[in-house]
Amino acid sequence: MSSRLSRFLVLALVAGIAAAPAAPVSRFYAAVSMTKAQKNSSTPQDSGLYLRQADGQWTNFGPRILGVTSLATSPVNPASLLLASADGVVRTTDGGKTWRKTTGWEVADVRAIVFDHANPAHAYAATAWGPLRSTDGGASWQLAQQGLARLYCQTILADPASGGHVLLGTEDGVYASHDGAVTWVRTAFPAVSVLRLAQSAADPKLLLAGTQGRGAWLSRDGGQSWTAADPGSATANLYAAAISPHTATQLAVGGWDIGVRVSADGGRTWADRTAGLPAKNVFVLAFDPDVKGRLWASTFEEGTCFSDDLGRTWRDGGLYGAYAFDLVFLPPAP
Amino acid sequence: MVLVLMLSTGALFAREGEKGVALSDADIARRFEERRQSVLVSSIAELDPADPTKGGHYDVAACLQRGEKREAALARLAKILAVKADGNMFWMFPMVTLMMAGDQSLDAPNRARIAELWRTYWPSRGDTENHWVLYYSSLYLAAQTYPGAGPEKWFNGKSSAENMAEARSYLEHWMEVTTSFGQGEYDSPNYIEEYATGLALLSGWAQDAAFRQRAHLLLDYIFYDYAVETLDGYYGGAHSRVYPRQIVAPGLTPSLALGWLLFGFGERQPNGTVQILALSGYTPPPILERIARDRAQPYVERELKRTRWRLRNAGPESFVIGDKRTIPVYKYSYVDQDFILGSTQGGLLQPIQQQTWNLLWRTDRSAAQAANTFFGVQPYSSPLEGTMFFGGDWDTITNLIARSKADYDTPDKLPSGSPFEQVYQHGPALIALYDIPPGTRFPLVTMFFSRDLTHTEEDASGWIFSQGGPVYIAYRPFAAGEWKPNDWTGLLAHGAGGFISTDFAKWGTGHRCYVSPALKNGYVVQVAPARAFASYEAFKAAVRALPLTFTTAAQPEATFTSLDGTVIHARYGATPTVNGQPVDFAHWPLFESPFGHATRGSQQLEIAHGAERLLLDFIHNARQESAVPAQP
Numbered sequence: 012m013s014s015r016l017s018r019f020l021v022l023a024l025v026a027g028i029a030a031a032p033a034a035p036v037s038r039f040y041a042a043v044s045m046t047k048a049q050k051n052s053s054t055p056q057d058s059g060l061y062l063r064q065a066d067g068q069w070t071n072f073g074p075r076i077l078g079v080t081s082l083a084t085s086p087v088n089p090a091s092l093l094l095a096s097a098d099g100v101v102r103t104t105d106g107g108k109t110w111r112k113t114t115g116w117e118v119a120d121v122r123a124i125v126f127d128h129a130n131p132a133h134a135y136a137a138t139a140w141g142p143l144r145s146t147d148g149g150a151s152w153q154l155a156q157q158g159l160a161r162l163y164c165q166t167i168l169a170d171p172a173s174g175g176h177v178l179l180g181t182e183d184g185v186y187a188s189h190d191g192a193v194t195w196v197r198t199a200f201p202a203v204s205v206l207r208l209a210q211s212a213a214d215p216k217l218l219l220a221g222t223q224g225r226g227a228w229l230s231r232d233g234g235q236s237w238t239a240a241d242p243g244s245a246t247a248n249l250y251a252a253a254i255s256p257h258t259a260t261q262l263a264v265g266g267w268d269i270g271v272r273v274s275a276d277g278g279r280t281w282a283d284r285t286a287g288l289p290a291k292n293v294f295v296l297a298f299d300p301d302v303k304g305r306l307w308a309s310t311f312e313e314g315t316c317f318s319d320d321l322g323r324t325w326r327d328g329g330l331y332g333a334y335a336f337d338l339v340f341l342p343p344a345p
Numbered sequence: 346m347v348l349v350l351m352l353s354t355g356a357l358f359a360r361e362g363e364k365g366v367a368l369s370d371a372d373i374a375r376r377f378e379e380r381r382q383s384v385l386v387s388s389i390a391e392l393d394p395a396d397p398t399k400g401g402h403y404d405v406a407a408c409l410q411r412g413e414k415r416e417a418a419l420a421r422l423a424k425i426l427a428v429k430a431d432g433n434m435f436w437m438f439p440m441v442t443l444m445m446a447g448d449q450s451l452d453a454p455n456r457a458r459i460a461e462l463w464r465t466y467w468p469s470r471g472d473t474e475n476h477w478v479l480y481y482s483s484l485y486l487a488a489q490t491y492p493g494a495g496p497e498k499w500f501n502g503k504s505s506a507e508n509m510a511e512a513r514s515y516l517e518h519w520m521e522v523t524t525s526f527g528q529g530e531y532d533s534p535n536y537i538e539e540y541a542t543g544l545a546l547l548s549g550w551a552q553d554a555a556f557r558q559r560a561h562l563l564l565d566y567i568f569y570d571y572a573v574e575t576l577d578g579y580y581g582g583a584h585s586r587v588y589p590r591q592i593v594a595p596g597l598t599p600s601l602a603l604g605w606l607l608f609g610f611g612e613r614q615p616n617g618t619v620q621i622l623a624l625s626g627y628t629p630p631p632i633l634e635r636i637a638r639d640r641a642q643p644y645v646e647r648e649l650k651r652t653r654w655r656l657r658n659a660g661p662e663s664f665v666i667g668d669k670r671t672i673p674v675y676k677y678s679y680v681d682q683d684f685i686l687g688s689t690q691g692g693l694l695q696p697i698q699q700q701t702w703n704l705l706w707r708t709d710r711s712a713a714q715a716a717n718t719f720f721g722v723q724p725y726s727s728p729l730e731g732t733m734f735f736g737g738d739w740d741t742i743t744n745l746i747a748r749s750k751a752d753y754d755t756p757d758k759l760p761s762g763s764p765f766e767q768v769y770q771h772g773p774a775l776i777a778l779y780d781i782p783p784g785t786r787f788p789l790v791t792m793f794f795s796r797d798l799t800h801t802e803e804d805a806s807g808w809i810f811s812q813g814g815p816v817y818i819a820y821r822p823f824a825a826g827e828w829k830p831n832d833w834t835g836l837l838a839h840g841a842g843g844f845i846s847t848d849f850a851k852w853g854t855g856h857r858c859y860v861s862p863a864l865k866n867g868y869v870v871q872v873a874p875a876r877a878f879a880s881y882e883a884f885k886a887a888v889r890a891l892p893l894t895f896t897t898a899a900q901p902e903a904t905f906t907s908l909d910g911t912v913i914h915a916r917y918g919a920t921p922t923v924n925g926q927p928v929d930f931a932h933w934p935l936f937e938s939p940f941g942h943a944t945r946g947s948q949q950l951e952i953a954h955g956a957e958r959l960l961l962d963f964i965h966n967a968r969q970e971s972a973v974p975a976q977p
Contacts, residue, residue: 046745046748049745049748050748050843051748051749051751051842051843051844052748052749053748053749053750054433054469058469074467074500075467076467076469077433077469077470077471078469078736096469097469097470097472097736098469098470098501101501101502109496109497109502110501110502111496111501111502111503112501112502112503115511115514116477116481116511116512116514116515116518119470119472119736120472120656120736122736139656139657139736140654140656140668140669141668154668156668161657161659162656162668163656163657182657182658204657204739206738223739248739248740250738267739267740268740292740294738311740311741334741
């Protein structure tokens with residue numbers, strides 16, 4: 012999530028639109044499966060993207076496909092969107108009027124997808140069967156497995172400050188590529204499954220990772236070295252990680268049975284901010300690029316909330332019954 | 346050396362099967378065609394011109410194919426098509442069946458509605474092997490129907506040509522992997538119907554002759570796989586997937602319905618795949634019925650399968666096919682005229698619904714009532730298993746699996762694989778060993794005793810004896826257990842399983858389980874046809890006298906001399922031996938029995954019955970019927 016935020020912020024700064032907009036300007040999407048109502052069925056009641064309207068209501072957007080997990084937009088064409096789904100990558104180039112699956116049968120279970128803002132024709136995806144790369148804006152895809160010991164991955168980010176620098180969260184730790192996902196090398200990260208990567212827009216060298224069973228990890232050198240970040244979540248499964256696009260010192264992680272934990276000092280100290288949430292099982296966190304300090308948190312099936320005081324209090328953000336995989340802010344539609 | 350003679354095999358190989366069933370090619374073909382026609386006739390009868398709410402997709406398809414009750418069928422179809430599309434690939438194949446079988450009789454409004462649905466409804470591909478086969482076989486044929494249609498005509502924004510190419514590429518890949526390394530979702534008495542459906546559609550209606558032929562070959566292939574392990578239509582041996590009701594009552598599986606249509610076993614049961622097969626025009630090669638009915642001599646069937654793809658937690662024993670990881674599944678079945686005892690090696694071979702081993706016996710009870718089975722299970726559930734095979738998250742995967750497979754996370758479940766179970770079988774005897782770590786969610790070993798068993802006795806020797814129809818059973822647990830009723834948590838009885846619980850009172854009651862909580866555990870099972878002994882007492886005396894040593898102190902281990910004098914030795918974590926020789930898993934064949942042979946990676950299966958041969962050759966996309974001289 013944060014990687015998208017960071018790219019958006021960079022884009023916004025370049026475009027000169029970051030000067031404290033009076034009203035929210037981003038398109039705010041949730042990639043969800045509606046599993047709460049899933050009874051005696053192997054499929055959820057609904058699955059796909061929901062778009063948050065100005066009145067706070069969420070409405071369907073795009074095709075209803077099983078396993079929709081994320082969304083990315085082209086840095087040069089806001090009408091070009093890439094949808095990550097269990098069926099593969101699905102692309103629109105007209106803002107969602109028409110969609111086309113741009114992967115073949117070989118691609119399934121796409122868990123995360125990003126554009127390379129430093130090289131806008133390039134896009135990358137993490138799938139349960141290995142990473143993918145595209146050099147034509149997501150119109151076609153190639154397997155990108157060279158150098159990986161194991162293929163499973165579910166989080167990926169492309170460094171907006173360094174073209175071709177891509178970080179991949181796999182079941183075997185964090186891998187890095189410096190050639191646009193052609194080849195991968197293992198970073199100094201524990202051999203654990205990495206569930207979420209986030210990058211600071213204000214300080215691109217600052218990275219935050221959530222892991223399965225090993226808590227949160229921080230890197231302050233762009234992913235070359237990592238240190239355990241939060242003793243309070245050291246053994247947790249952390250599905251969510253986010254860094255404020257406005258303030259690099261504001262970090263948040265969330266996970267199963269641990270709720271939300273935040274740091275206001277760049278990761279030196281952490282505090283529990285679960286009180287007020289409808290549940291302690293958190294899968295996504297996102298800082299709002301339009302409202303400084305606003306943090307969004309989505310729980311497993313019990314709703315999505317937001318906080319304007321770094322988690323001290325929470326307000327209902329809707330999406331009750333959803334199993335959210337990502338909360339995505341995209342630049343406004345053209 | 347095989348002398349290949351291209352000839353009509355019918356006259357040469359006519360012979361009488363059991364119960365006086367004539368088995369010439371002509372007799373088999375005539376009876377099959379009679380059954381096929383009866384399916385179509387009764388399908389047509391389901392349509393009521395006065396009531397357009399009656400009749401399903403395949404009933405409509407039969408009317409349209411035959412040109413009977415056309416107006417009623419079109420009216421019914423309009424009703425069906427008016428319902429909001431739902432069900433993903435399970436929406437696709439009924440639609441395609443209608444489009445294919447009914448093509449000549451469809452009217453313009455229904456054609457337009459069908460085309461509109463393909464444009465607007467996005468059926469997802471699913472996450473199992475059968476889902477993908479159904480999805481791509483349906484997509485291929487649907488796209489074939491609209492040649493030249495552009496991306497704007499399709500839900501996924503791909504043209505007809507692109508959809509056909511993607512579908513064919515997957516299906517040919519799947520066929521190659523299946524005929525080289527075995528199916529991933531192997532030998533399921535439930536899911537055989539999904540594979541039969543997809544392949545029947547392709548073999549019936551693919552316009553490309555070569556592709557149609559390939560699908561037909563694979564249909565023959567999976568029906569051989571079934572025929573060689575069937576007993577009166579019951580699907581014996583270990584299964585990749587089976588539901589709670591069918592594991593208890595094997596007569597309720599779709600394989601029984603197929604067994605009736607394909608080979609004439611039992612009574613006709615309502616079944617959509619049977620209707621699709623009848624509509625497709627598929628006719629099984631007659632050698633399959635001859636094999637399915639030939640149980641004159643006991644035989645061993647060995648087969649190589651594979652696990653479904655392991656996307657993570659694959660383990661050091663995994664190997665790669667293409668870029669997907671799996672491990673081999675070593676299947677072994679002992680097939681007797683009165684029973685089938687079949688097994689795999691244990692371990693996590695499938696998610697959710699694995700049956701590692703079972704005994705199935707011939708029964709006179711009706712298919713709806715029979716509980717002619719005996720098996721053991723280590724009930725296991727964990728996120729490790731779920732995330733191994735599915736793309737979900739560790740903390741939710743078990744919960745979400747149980748939304749549809751309600752029994753998955755219960756201690757009294759009966760279908761289950763376990764990483765702490767190792768099984769080795771030789772002939773009609775097997776040893777199972779367990780080394781369950783402390784803290785395992787369900788630290789139990791369960792032996793299922795069906796209500797059809799009789800004369801169950803706990804012998805002072807430590808053996809538990811029982812009788813299933815014409816089969817004597819001896820079971821020697823290595824650790825003490827207690828008797829519990831089937832479904833002792835009451836989950837299924839109280840309806841929590843949704844469709845899984847339906848009619849539980851009919852099939853789920855009256856059974857019991859012998860449940861042992863010992864973590865270091867194991868047992869021996871020896872079965873024998875009752876006809877081989879003068880009495881039950883004689884069987885028991887013979888078993889009591891068999892040499893057996895075992896330990897559960899450290900690594901569970903057992904050495905057992907079976908009724909035929911074979912010495913089987915198994916130690917948890919080690920390769921078992923038979924008469925002192927290690928079992929050669931490295932050269933385990935893809936298929937091997939008196940009725941067929943295929944080597945790993947061959948893409949060729951030679952089916953045999955007497956001097957008759959049928960080669961299913963996927964390398965050359967050809968079938969070859971031949972005969973060899975009888976050996977002196």
